[in-house]
Amino acid sequence: MRSTAQIKSHPIHPILVAFPIAFFTGTLLFDVLAMLSDKPNFRDGFSVTAYYMSIAGMIGAVLAAIAGFIDYLYTVPPESSAKTRATKHGLLNTTTLILFFIAWLLKRGEHNSYYLITGLELVGFVIMLFAGWLGGTLVYRNQIGVDPRYANAGKWKEERIHTSDKEIEVANTDELKLNQMKLLHINGKRIVLAKTENNYVAFDDRCTHRGGSLAGGAMICGTVQCPWHGSHFDVTTGAVKAGPAKENIATYPVNERGGKVYIVL
Numbered sequence: 001m002r003s004t005a006q007i008k009s010h011p012i013h014p015i016l017v018a019f020p021i022a023f024f025t026g027t028l029l030f031d032v033l034a035m036l037s038d039k040p041n042f043r044d045g046f047s048v049t050a051y052y053m054s055i056a057g058m059i060g061a062v063l064a065a066i067a068g069f070i071d072y073l074y075t076v077p078p079e080s081s082a083k084t085r086a087t088k089h090g091l092l093n094t095t096t097l098i099l100f101f102i103a104w105l106l107k108r109g110e111h112n113s114y115y116l117i118t119g120l121e122l123v124g125f126v127i128m129l130f131a132g133w134l135g136g137t138l139v140y141r142n143q144i145g146v147d148p149r150y151a152n153a154g155k156w157k158e159e160r161i162h163t164s165d166k167e168i169e170v171a172n173t174d175e176l177k178l179n180q181m182k183l184l185h186i187n188g189k190r191i192v193l194a195k196t197e198n199n200y201v202a203f204d205d206r207c208t209h210r211g212g213s214l215a216g217g218a219m220i221c222g223t224v225q226c227p228w229h230g231s232h233f234d235v236t237t238g239a240v241k242a243g244p245a246k247e248n249i250a251t252y253p254v255n256e257r258g259g260k261v262y263i264v265l
């Protein structure tokens, strides 16, 4: 599903994470060199380089975290395996940031210990590697931030609606092409509006297997396929047509009148 923090469909978080990864790695390397060096001039040079790399890494990490947190809140499907994975990813990266920050504070003190500082950075580096692995899974398997195109069905569509109405206007009747979907956030609830050969339909965005976003899948001939493990659902009845999902998805009444499409909740 398309990232919320994006520029022309390019997610900002993966662009920014390269900076803390590079600078924190550099920080550790230069502090190791400083620790191993027996020449005071070299040692001081390595230490100063590591000190400023650490600052750059922390700034990059905070910026990456802001973009990542926006996607965590608004893009990663709620109550899904990806949400659990994204929570671990965020907490581990926060731990890395804290460890490098503590190491940086220690460097500012008068009696700093190379062993303690480098040890903290090494632990932070290893945690960062594991967090990065989880981040890769979120992108390459869970497709967080992927903007899908399929079957001439047009670009990703998404809208947030806050209302107390029971019948909610969600689109113009000519807004979607055949087999195109639109992800709606109605008072925080994720619902997919889709156009079939016969009419408009609405169904829960959440796959009943592990919570994949159906809006990020593919729809054809009245069937939507989950992008994570391939479950098929009938978009009119919500019935499972193929597993691994076993439970049906919820569907919602849709009315069309006066050139507008309405969902009844």
Ligand code: FES
Pocket: 207, 208, 209, 210, 211, 212, 226, 227, 228, 229, 230, 231, 243, 244, 245
């Ligand atoms: S989450 Fe597994 S098939 Fe949808």
